[in-house]
Amino acid sequence: MIWGVVILFTCLVLGFPIYLGLLAGGLYILVIAYHIPVDMVVIGLYDGVAKFTLLAVPYFLLAGALMENSSISRRLVDCTVPWLVRVRGGFPIAGIIANEIFGAISGSSAAATATIGRVMFPEITKTNGERFALGLLTSAGALAIIMPPSINMILFATATNVSIGALFLAGVVPAAILGGCLAVYIFLVSPRPDVSQRFDLKVAVHKTIQGLSALSFPIVILGGIYTGIFTPTEAGAFSAVYAFLLPAVLYRELGWKQIVSSIKDTTRLSAQIFILIASSTVFSQALTVARVPDMLVPLVGDLGQFWFLVILNLVLLIVGCFFDPTSAVLVLAPVVAPIANALGIDLLHLGIVFTINLAIGMFTPPFGLNLFVMQSIFKKRLEEIARAIPPFFGVFLVALVIITYFPQLYLWLPRIWLGHTGQ
Amino acid sequence: MSSALKLTRSLMRVLDNVSGFLLVVITVMGFLNVVMRYLFARPIAWMEEMTVLSMVWMVYLSQGMLESENSQLRMTVVSRLFGPKLQFLVNTIRTALTLFIFGYLLISGCGVITNNYNFKTCTQALGFPIWIAFLALPVTFIIIMIPRILDPAVKYGDEPPVVNCEKGGS
Amino acid sequence: SADKVIMRVATPTTNDPQTHEMDLFKKVVENKSQGRIEVQLFPSCQLGSNAQMLQGLQMGTIHGLLEPTAFLGGFSDILTLIDLPYFFEDVWTATALLNSRAGDKLREYLQNRGLVAAAFYPYGDRILLLKFPVNSMDDFKGKKVRVMGAKVLQNEIKAWGGAGIPMDVPELYTALQQGVIDGLESAAQFFFMLKYFQVAGYIFTEPKGAEVTVFLMNKKWLDNLPADLRDIVTNSAKEIVPEATQYARNTEKESMRKMVASGVKVMDASPELQQKLKNASTLVHETFLMENPDAKPIYERLKKAMEK
């Protein structure tokens, strides 16, 4: 068994595709170490992806890609900024709010970073300096995978058999806590607003009305899920169609070219994610056959919840530095979930801890999609962006501690709304 | 770049276009399923199955393109430091591993398909033959192997990471 | 020792009669074989979905599988004849008959597909948990009821005027609470253990069908075992039937009692309504026999045994 893990790590270090490492390691354990017919791998490669709930992944990816090609972000920013012109740190705080709302539409952190970043970078640079703007926009994009809908939550829920809807609902308050922590930090370090800026109620209301079509999006999608109009998977399909109709029919800004490029982006991303889903299915089944979760439970069981969560956070933060959240969730969730279960940790709580840690991984160097996005849009060197990250990393860590150790702050929502009973 | 390689790339792009078409199909079917449920209080179970089947083909048909462009997710922090000679060696090992694994899976995959064909196993709602659904796998194994056979040192596969990260990631 | 035989046994569920049966089986087999066989248990879909486990069983990657027959449609439609509404009187008669000579034809059919049906265990009487009361068959009109995968069950709800929908377990609670579905069909312990009764207040005790677990084993693997071990494995599966039955009976009774105590209303059909539901269900039988002509002799044989 240990050799299977060694093979996986060797493949990862050598820069092989992650799925190849998972397959090689899984095949070694199943076929060579445990003499199981290789058919199990073939069947697993099909079965791992042929799941109705996983349809939500391409749906939400398509919705995100379509929105990226539209002016939805611009509209979201336009309707938050005018309300906050007299507030200390008003512009960056508006950026946080826009990120939260964008996150409530899209599950893609990189898309949030790219689109909100483009819109807000010049303005925040003017008020708070370039370094601050880089750090804020690179990190705040991560809110999109904490605020539902979220691809990582779908993958976590599918891997551990919890309800996607319940996990989505559990993510709302943590996203707000993170946004709150960021807003407080921004407020403390920002200069007073420019006296020439005046709050104009008329402009604010007018802009908000103009943005209503964009604001209606999260209400329709999330409202639809929680009033029982549709399941999360159906909401995904609805969301993709909505994200097409809004810019195509209402704003008239979506041409054939944008549509085709959105479709291409989605098939590419889906292909990247699903080959990982398939191969991590094989790998985690190999670990199950090798009885790894059963061996880990007594080892970690003596730790107790507190220290288990400390170690889990450290491991996930380190993993997040080097890997994309997709592979991390797919490989680690099936191994960690039985341990958490044995320790009496609600799987929704575990799912949120996973999501926040890996969201942080989106902007921690050396590997983080948000970093690459900022790098390519604003033509900055990675080191320059990396230097801007630490204070925001600190703010995220504070929020992470709160969210890890006070799950009652957010678990009440799925409990009351969906009667979620834990485990 | 060799012409054979160029040809495969265009073939992989064609397959990727099919996959794009399937994406449109699954989106429309998923949307229709919600509508049907509300209009006629009758969800269509076979449509759900059809959607999942199409999704499987969709995500697998694009694998050839990912392999030929070398744009699967991977960790490059360490391998970026390799010199050209070491990189060449590592890539050759990767090709060998890819061919070994997928060749092996291809043989076994045919067995699984024959088995499903012989026992006439079907999906529950649609009665769709499983062996046809499973054909996606050998097709995938082959389209993953072809780019590696033609370009064993992964010479033409390296695109700068930023290109597919711009729109990328979860 | 090196020649120790490992038997991998899987089931989709957690903490229910099926996992209880696999625990019993493990104990008996390991005891009888004096450690020459090690039974490894994989509950909770650890080795993949129903579809993957079934395929794995056929290919020999797992050796034993405990699975409700209602999930075997498509894979082996004929087994779902057990799930036909108003075929068996209840689950207890069903398993008693299936484990007797009356089930031989069914076993024979499975043998030809490379599987051994080592034993049948009762899961529970198949009844309905609904969000609405039922006074007449019209009450089913337009209602969406989640059924286990089998086509006969989908057709059953359809024949009564509603729609039978298969749906994955993780999404069920939310779907039921929010009204995406209006009820579910399964056994009492399933409603109780997964707390569905908290969001749907009525139990309708029809069709009182048979929710049966079949313990399938890979035939080739069994054939390759030394004869004494093969006997131990197949006999142990049968040996635990009485204990498994008792367990299922107790949990069913307990679950019902607790649900009633917490305010769930139990509705029994009037003789007229029951007759109406029965009449509507004959269409389901006819469709099934038409689509599965192979099932006819098995169906007749069981029917005859029941009349005795």
Ligand code: NA
């Ligand atoms: Na989101």
Ligand code: NA
């Ligand atoms: Na990172």
